[in-house]
Amino acid sequence: MNFGLRPLGGEKLWVLLLLGPTLLGLVLGAFGSIFATLGLSFFRWDLLTTPEWVGFDNYLGLAGDRMFLRSLSNTLIFSLLYVPLTIVCAMAVALLLNRRIHGVGLFRTLYFLPVISSPTAVGLLWTWIFAQDHGVLNAMLGGIGIPPVRWLGPNMALYSVVVVNVWGAIGEGMIIFLAGLQAIPREQYEAAHIDGANAIQRLFYVTLPAMAPSLFFQAVLSTIHAFQAFDYIYILTRVGNGNSSVPTLVFSIYRNGFRFFRMGDATAQAIVLTAIIFLFTLVYFRIQRRWEVPA
Template identity: 35%
Template sequence: MSATATTPPAGRRHRTPLARREARWAYVFLAPWIVGFLAFQAGPMVASAWLSLTEYDVINPPRYAGLDNYRQLMTDPAVARSLGNTVYYTVLHVPLAMVLSLGLALLLHRVGRWQGFFRTVFYLPVMTPAVAVGILFLLLLNTQDGLINRGLAGLGIEGLSWTTDPAWVMPGIILMSLWSLGSTVIIYLAALQNVPRDLYEAAAIDGAGAWARFRHVTLPMISGAIFFTLVVNTIASLQMFTEVYTMYFGNRQTQGSFSSEAATFYVIHLFQEAFQFLHMGFASAMAWLLFVIILLITLVQVRLGNRFVHYEGDET
């Protein structure tokens, strides 16, 4: 009898009792995550997709409306304005945050034995609750007696209306968002520490100066970390909510004292439609529009990132 006659097909090979037992235990340990995903992510996503096709106010049963909510999205000026604010914030905040984080990481990389202390100091603001950050910067940016305007007055500079002038609301929000750069700084620092020293030595022997070494050695070797933070920070910026809502919409002192249009981000407008006006169907359509926008932007970033990101296994 030939050997091929007794060998089972590749796709139907008999698994050992140990392999079957390991597989069962794997499913047991994965079960909490699977149940949580189906109950708290996949299930609500399917429900919101259905609600986006209805008119639903929580009180009355949903009424099928077809694509009316999506048609309204295309013509609603409030949606366009809030989406414009969000994109404007993202375009300014993400590059600025990445450049500052890389600069701080380069400084930390040269600190030496104090690196652990400063690494902790830079990361501590990340642990601050978002609501506390909003309240803190409401006090710092207060037009009348905020600490920032007091500092400017001490330098002979007239204070700015950070929380009341629509022209300065967005710069104030961007300034606030730079408070929590710590996580990006730590990612860049870890990437810098993994750059082989012999590459710098080889570049120095070839006569490369500091800028040439940074451009041709440092940036390519940490491009993976840069790409990761670009994607993550873009997604987070497009979903900006808690800090801004705390500062401008959740505080009685600021309600009515500024042009709310200047600080209305897309997710804030979504929240208002859902929980203030009870337009759950329309809010669900807004959520799916944001999902599609984030998905498309991320796909473009991944497509472009494959051209510029250097990975350790790539051939040079």
């Protein structure tokens, strides 16, 4: 008895039939959400009444929205600090853990733990560390005679949340950089060593050029994470009435959409955020093409 599938259309037909529902769901879920968000940005809607067409008013109103402009400024400053610090710290950890040392697997696991930990639990833990009166950090500073610091106060909150977000992202970058480091042929290091290159020269003339694809990939990921940062920032800097002392673009979207139910304003800001991330990504890829090491 022949149970072959080819008379019914071959393997391609069966692959299409089996994967079709999933692919259809992904296409509708992804592109459907994008078009729905784009369309909603041209309406005024509070989730209860009938949507009202306002054209580009939601976008034009962003220029005079102080909260949006402040959130945009905070997000740009946060990104300028977060992206290079994440890349440098993750690269440093990867270089250290790429060596043959005892217990290296345990250290890699420990550095990766923040990536899979609950942001809420981690944020509350850092709130305790940064507390002004009974915080761990100020207690350590008090032991050496330094007065308490308002780590989450108006002047320090932005830098404090940068530290927490960088700490939480090192593990992800470490994995990416470890994969790149272990793909570099040992012959390149041996040739550089024979030519008299020291450790610093091998880093800048062998390791970093060979790591260019991993570096740019991590730069893109870090930029996306920076512009989408929300959980740690909201937990650490939340103040009365559900506001934040360091509002970011994602917080502004959340505030407009789910506190004030201005869905049109929220979706317009989401589209602007998407456009900014897209532009930064294009810039990264243009730079990568110029820096790419020929095979």
